[in-house]
Amino acid sequence: MTRILIVEDEEGVRKMYSTVLKNEGFEVFEAMDAIEASYELNKQPVDIMLLDIKMPQVYGSMFYDVIQMFHKKVKVIVASVYPVDEQKKMIKGAADYYDKSQGVDMLLDKIKRLELKIKQQKIILIIDDEPRIRKIYRHYLEENGYRIVEAYDGNNGLGILRKNSDIALIILDLAMPKESGFEIYKQIRKEFPDIKILIASVFTRKDQELFLPNADGYYDKSKDAAGLIMTIDKLININGA
Numbered sequence: 001m002t003r004i005l006i007v008e009d010e011e012g013v014r015k016m017y018s019t020v021l022k023n024e025g026f027e028v029f030e031a032m033d034a035i036e037a038s039y040e041l042n043k044q045p046v047d048i049m050l051l052d053i054k055m056p057q058v059y060g061s062m063f064y065d066v067i068q069m070f071h072k073k074v075k076v077i078v079a080s081v082y083p084v085d086e087q088k089k090m091i092k093g094a095a096d097y098y099d100k101s102q103g104v105d106m107l108l109d110k111i112k113r114l115e116l117k118i119k120q121q122k123i124i125l126i127i128d129d130e131p132r133i134r135k136i137y138r139h140y141l142e143e144n145g146y147r148i149v150e151a152y153d154g155n156n157g158l159g160i161l162r163k164n165s166d167i168a169l170i171i172l173d174l175a176m177p178k179e180s181g182f183e184i185y186k187q188i189r190k191e192f193p194d195i196k197i198l199i200a201s202v203f204t205r206k207d208q209e210l211f212l213p214n215a216d217g218y219y220d221k222s223k224d225a226a227g228l229i230m231t232i233d234k235l236i237n238i239n240g241a
Helices: 011-023 034-043 060-070 084-090 104-119 131-143 154-163 181-191 205-211 225-235
Strands: 003-007 027-031 048-051 075-080 096-099 123-127 147-151 167-172 196-201 217-220
Touching (some): 003 011, 011 027, 011 104, 034 060, 060 075, 075 104, 131 147, 167 181, 167 225, 196 225
Parallel strands (some): 123 167
């Protein structure tokens, strides 16, 4: 789930943004100034920041420089009453710019386009011996903006992992030929401890949790694909590795 921090001193505007974004399924945090925003950034991951320029104590243009030094992975959309051309002069290099007179629909469109770009930087490795299952996963994941790599068994998946350092998450089947998903899981944890692993199996979620209690997530293949996407969105910290 994409995490958005709204940095805006006007409470009415802040609440309006928050309501619209929450209704769209985003996880939203609020800050009335740069000090509160710094606290939020240090407390939890943030993917996208909506940054006002004219704020008390520290202007958004000054705070942006701090973000670039200490929170480089946060994508900033400048949101101000200044025209976009002036915003670009005051804050150079932001991910996007929004003039508040453009309407909230325009802001939402900019956020969704930026979210898609961020997701496209994330690679998901599918390790499953069934071509039909891999095809289904690929269809839904690419439709939701993710980049996909496929492996037809565990050893093939390990080979891909050893050559690619950009993989953020693995969807791992358990019942596979040659080496089972259980064995591959142990090897992945040993060699790549920071990569998230989502177990996807015909076993029930309860059984999956019993077999591999330390996996990052679980998906019962009998459930619909929407549940898979929701699980992955929650697992992948878009802002992180």
